[in-house]
Amino acid sequence: MPALLITDIGTLVGLHPKTTSVISGKNMADLPVLTNAWILCRNGLIADFGTADCLPSGSFDVCSAKGGYVFPSWCDSHTHAVFAAPREEEFVMKIKGKSYEEITAAGGGILNSAAKLENCPEPELFENAELRIHELIKQGTGALEIKSGYGLTVENELKMLRVIRKLKEVLPIPVKASFLAAHTYPQAYRTNHAGYIDLIIHKMLPEIADEGLADYMDVFCEQGFFSADETELLLEAGAKYGLPPKIHANQFTLSGGVQAGVKHHAISVDHLEVTDEDVVKHLAASTTIATLLPGCSFYLGIPFANARALIDANVAVALASDLNPGSAPSGNMNFVVSLGCIKLKMLPEEAINAATINGAAAMQLSDQTGSISIGKRANFFITKPMPSLAYLPYSFGEALVNLVILNGEVY
Numbered sequence: 446m447p448a449l450l451i452t453d454i455g456t457l458v459g460l461h462p463k464t465t466s467v468i469s470g471k472n473m474a475d476l477p478v479l480t481n482a483w484i485l486c487r488n489g490l491i492a493d494f495g496t497a498d499c500l501p502s503g504s505f506d507v508c509s510a511k512g513g514y515v516f517p518s519w520c521d522s523h524t525h526a527v528f529a530a531p532r533e534e535e536f537v538m539k540i541k542g543k544s545y546e547e548i549t550a551a552g553g554g555i556l557n558s559a560a561k562l563e564n565c566p567e568p569e570l571f572e573n574a575e576l577r578i579h580e581l582i583k584q585g586t587g588a589l590e591i592k593s594g595y596g597l598t599v600e601n602e603l604k605m606l607r608v609i610r611k612l613k614e615v616l617p618i619p620v621k622a623s624f625l626a627a628h629t630y631p632q633a634y635r636t637n638h639a640g641y642i643d644l645i646i647h648k649m650l651p652e653i654a655d656e657g658l659a660d661y662m663d664v665f666c667e668q669g670f671f672s673a674d675e676t677e678l679l680l681e682a683g684a685k686y687g688l689p690p691k692i693h694a695n696q697f698t699l700s701g702g703v704q705a706g707v708k709h710h711a712i713s714v715d716h717l718e719v720t721d722e723d724v725v726k727h728l729a730a731s732t733t734i735a736t737l738l739p740g741c742s743f744y745l746g747i748p749f750a751n752a753r754a755l756i757d758a759n760v761a762v763a764l765a766s767d768l769n770p771g772s773a774p775s776g777n778m779n780f781v782v783s784l785g786c787i788k789l790k791m792l793p794e795e796a797i798n799a800a801t802i803n804g805a806a807a808m809q810l811s812d813q814t815g816s817i818s819i820g821k822r823a824n825f826f827i828t829k830p831m832p833s834l835a836y837l838p839y840s841f842g843e844a845l846v847n848l849v850i851l852n853g854e855v856y
C-alpha cells in the first residue's frame with residue numbers, strides 16, 4: 446500500500462500525545478489542533494504530520510483536504526448495532542404518548558427485538574449489521590463496541606456474538622464485543638430470575654469464554670431488570686472468565702449500578718441519566734469512565750445526564766450513540782456530539798474528546814485510535830471547510846463529513 450499524504454488541511458484536530466489514554470475533568474476542554482496542516486499515513490498508521498511550510502518529501506499518493514478539518518474518527522463505545530429489525534411500530538406508540546416502560550409491558554422493548562432476532566437466520570443478521578455499520582463509517586465512526594443482549598437464550602446469544610466476531614474479521618475498524626445476556630429476563634424465566642442468572646453464569650459464560658466471543662461483561666442494572674446485587678453476582682462471574690465490566694446503569698432510576706460497577710473496576714458505566722452526589726463521588730474516586738448517551742435521552746424524552754457535575758468532579762466522560770432499535774435508533778456520532786453540546790452543556794472541545802479519545806479508552810483502544818498521534822491507526826475523517834471547530838456540533842444534522850480515511854486508505 447503506498448503512503449498517503451493529505452495536504453491543505455484547514456485544521457488538524459485532536460493532537461494528543463500517544464501516551465494520553467484518557468482525559469478527565471477540566472482537561473477535557475483541552476483539544477490540541479494545528480492549522481494549515483498535512484498528515485502522512487504509512488502502513489496503515491499515522492507516520493507524521495506538520496504545517497504546510499514544511500511539507501515532507503518523498504513519493505506518496507496525495508489527497509487534498511480542500512481546507513477542511515481533519516478529526517480522529519469517532520469512537521462509539523456503546524452500541525447494540527446487531528439487531529434483526531427496526532421497531533418503528535413502537536415509535537408510533539411513543540408518539541401517541543406511551544412511555545418506554547408501557548411499550549415494554551405491551552410486548553415491545555427488548556423482548557420484541559429478541560423475538561425478531563430468534564427468527565432471523567445468522568447470515569441475514571450479519572448482512573444487516575454489516576450494511577448498517579458501513580453507513581456509520583461513512584458518518585465518521587472508526588471504532589465500535591457492539592453488545593449481544595437480543596438473544597437471551599444460549600443459542601441466540603451465541604448467534605449474536607458470532608455475528609459480532611465475523612464483523613470484527615471483515616470490517617476495516619476495530620470492534621469490541623460485550624456480552625449482555627443480562628439485558629432483560631426472557632419470558633420463560635419471568636418468574637425465575639435466579640434460574641436465568643444461573644443459565645448465564647453456568648451455561649452461557651463458559652461457552653462464550655471457550656470460543657473467545659466477548660471482550661466485556663455487561664448488565665442492564667435497572668429497576669425491573671437486574672438489581673445491584675444480581676449485577677454484582679454477574680460481574681463476579683464474568684471476571685472469572687477475564688471479562689471486565691462495561692455496564693448499563695441509572696437509565697431510569699438510581700439503580701446502584703454505578704456503585705456496583707465501580708466496585709468491580711468497570712471500564713465504563715453507561716447511561717447515567719439519573720445521578721446523585723453519591724454516584725458522582727464514586728466515579729470521582731475511580732478510573733471508571735462515565736459514558737453518556739444523549740441520543741437515548743433525546744429519543745425517549747427522559748432526562749439528559751449531568752455531564753457538568755461529572756466533569757467538574759474530574760470524571761472522564763465519554764459520549765456514545767447507544768444505537769439500538771428501541772431507545773436510540775441513530776448511530777450518527779456527529780449528532781451525538783451536537784447533543785453533548787446542546788443538551789449536556791459540554792464545550793465543543795469536551796464533546797469531541799468524549800467522542801474520540803475517551804470513547805477509545807472506554808473500549809481499551811486508546812493505544813491505537815482516538816487521537817491524531819504518530820504510530821496510531823490512520824483512522825480519521827475530513828470535513829467540508831468550516832468556519833470554526835464549534836461549527837461541527839453547532840450545525841446539528843448537517844452532513845459535514847466529506848471523506849473518510851481508514852488504516853491510511855480512502856474508504
Ligand SMILES: N=CN[C@@H](CCC(=O)O)C(=O)O
Nearest residue numbers: 554555665741767769771772
Ligand atoms: N437500556 C437498555 N438497553 C438499550 C435499549 C434496548 C432496547 O430497547 O432495545 C439501551 O441501552 O437503551
Ligand SMILES: [Zn+2]
Nearest residue numbers: 523525693767
Ligand atoms: Zn445500551
